[in-house]
Amino acid sequence: MKTEVPVVIAFVAGMLMIVSLFSPHPVFAGPAAVMRNWAIVITAFAYVLGVANIARISAGTVRTRGRDWRYKVVLLASLGGMLGIGLAGGIQGGGLFDWSYMNVMVPMQSTMFSLLAFFIASAAYRAFRARSVEATLLLVTAVIVMLGRVPVGERLWSGLPAFTEWIMEVPNMAAKRGIMIGAALGAISTGLKMILGLERSYLGSDK
Amino acid sequence: MRPLTIAAGAASGGLDGHVLGTWVAAALTLAIFSFLYKDNPVYKLAEHIFIGVSAGYVVCLEYWNVFVPNLWNPLVSGGEFILVVPFALGLLLFTRFSPRAAWLSRWAIAAMVGSYAGFAVIGALQGDLIAQVRAAMIPVYSADAAASLGAAAGGNDYVFALLAVLQNPLTIIGLVTTLFYFFFSREHRGGLGMASRVGIWFLMISFGASFGYTVMSRVSLLIGRLHFLLSDWLGVIR
Numbered sequence: 055m056k057t058e059v060p061v062v063i064a065f066v067a068g069m070l071m072i073v074s075l076f077s078p079h080p081v082f083a084g085p086a087a088v089m090r091n092w093a094i095v096i097t098a099f100a101y102v103l104g105v106a107n108i109a110r111i112s113a114g115t116v117r118t119r120g121r122d123w124r125y126k127v128v129l130l131a132s133l134g135g136m137l138g139i140g141l142a143g144g145i146q147g148g149g150l151f152d153w154s155y156m157n158v159m160v161p162m163q164s165t166m167f168s169l170l171a172f173f174i175a176s177a178a179y180r181a182f183r184a185r186s187v188e189a190t191l192l193l194v195t196a197v198i199v200m201l202g203r204v205p206v207g208e209r210l211w212s213g214l215p216a217f218t219e220w221i222m223e224v225p226n227m228a229a230k231r232g233i234m235i236g237a238a239l240g241a242i243s244t245g246l247k248m249i250l251g252l253e254r255s256y257l258g259s260d261k
Numbered sequence: 262m263r264p265l266t267i268a269a270g271a272a273s274g275g276l277d278g279h280v281l282g283t284w285v286a287a288a289l290t291l292a293i294f295s296f297l298y299k300d301n302p303v304y305k306l307a308e309h310i311f312i313g314v315s316a317g318y319v320v321c322l323e324y325w326n327v328f329v330p331n332l333w334n335p336l337v338s339g340g341e342f343i344l345v346v347p348f349a350l351g352l353l354l355f356t357r358f359s360p361r362a363a364w365l366s367r368w369a370i371a372a373m374v375g376s377y378a379g380f381a382v383i384g385a386l387q388g389d390l391i392a393q394v395r396a397a398m399i400p401v402y403s404a405d406a407a408a409s410l411g412a413a414a415g416g417n418d419y420v421f422a423l424l425a426v427l428q429n430p431l432t433i434i435g436l437v438t439t440l441f442y443f444f445f446s447r448e449h450r451g452g453l454g455m456a457s458r459v460g461i462w463f464l465m466i467s468f469g470a471s472f473g474y475t476v477m478s479r480v481s482l483l484i485g486r487l488h489f490l491l492s493d494w495l496g497v498i499r
Binding site for chain 1 (some may be wrong): 278281282283285286287289290293294296297305306307308309310311312313314315316317318319320321322323324325327328331332343344346347348350351352354355357358364367368369370371372373374375376377378379380381382383384385386387388389390393394396397417420421424427428431432433434435436438439440442443460461462463464465466467468469470471472473474475476477479480482483485486489
């Protein structure tokens with residue numbers, strides 16, 4: 055029950071998806087569509103489980119007055135506030151949920167990501183030392199791509215934006231294509247191993 | 262359902278949602294930027310607000326976009342009682358909180374993993390493997406590009422005509438040598454070693470390009486935030 059049933063469920067669900075691609079007959083396509091919807095619904099529960107876990111751990115920290123417990127109170131209040139607004143009032147555009155998203159979440163998210171501009175620059179200063187052919191290629195390409203995207207690059211050489219595009223579309227794309235083909239082969243083999251029950255690490259321990 | 266709103270416009274006599282929103286966004290932006298000085302209580306406060314709001318946002322989206330239309334309405338209003346199965350499987354996920362019953366969550370995890378593994382196999386096959394191999398099926402020599410090189414006047418025209426001639430051979434060499442680099446069944450010595458070394462050069466160019474691209478996108482976001490502070494909030498620039 056603990057191991058065999060999950061392996062059978064994974065096999066049936068996975069094979070339905072694969073078989074429905076090769077045979078769109080209603081015998082396979084119908085159950086595959088149902089299974090697809092079930093997977094989406096269960097995934098929604100998984101998101102809720104993740105958030106419930108955050109709330110549980112934070113509440114535990116507050117209860118025991120653990121490290122940074124005051125911030126956990128803020129976290130729980132923010133979480134509760136957003137849940138209350140979204141679940142009670144809906145997520146329609148122009149509502150309070152939308153206002154919270156546009157004025158609280160979006161500014162913080164983009165500022166968090168923009169902070170990376172500073173850290174990436176300091177990391178580059180330390181890492182970008184042209185000590186080998188490989189490091190030099192990485193450094194030169196990065197500099198060309200950065201210069202090719204700003205007006206000063208075009209001032210230096212009028213062909214720089216077009217040359218940047220060529221780098222993106224030829225040597226960059228060639229390597230990316232190799233990575234994508236390798237990753238696709240890996241994804242296919244791992245997916246098949248999971249469906250066939252050869253890879254069971256997602257079940258956790260055997261207890 | 263009628264959405265909860267903040268009255269727009271001071272003329273209505275209510276709270277001006279736009280002005281309040283700008284001040285809230287500016288305060289939170291500055292709080293996050295304060296991390297550039299050092300990790301401090303203001304940053305930590307903003308960080309925890311961000312985590313809480315983001316988590317709440319995800320749950321609300323899943324509730325309104327998945328739970329209600331895909332499960333609750335068809336089950337309660339549509340009488341599709343078969344949906345009790347995914348509902349029960351979803352609830353079984355919460356047995357993770359009980360060590361004795363946690364094994365029951367494996368059924369739901371298996372349904373997700375099996376389905377998404379099936380999607381992944383199909384997606385990787387159709388979207389990546391076949392599409393990328395097909396895109397790589399190009400002629401080594403392009404007569405049009407060679408003709409353009411012959412007609413090029415000089416300067417930038419000549420440089421880009423030459424690059425166009427090199428485009429297909431370099432794409433093929435880059436792909437093949439990159440694949441050689443990822444071929445681990447034999448030791449990288451001799452011809453295979455040379456080919457994989459060339460593959461590393463292409464990979465380095467690709468990583469450099471990705472790095473440069475990422476830096477520029479982050480700088481673009483930074484400019485966006487500074488523009489918001491100086492224009493929308495302070496009104497210093499128009």
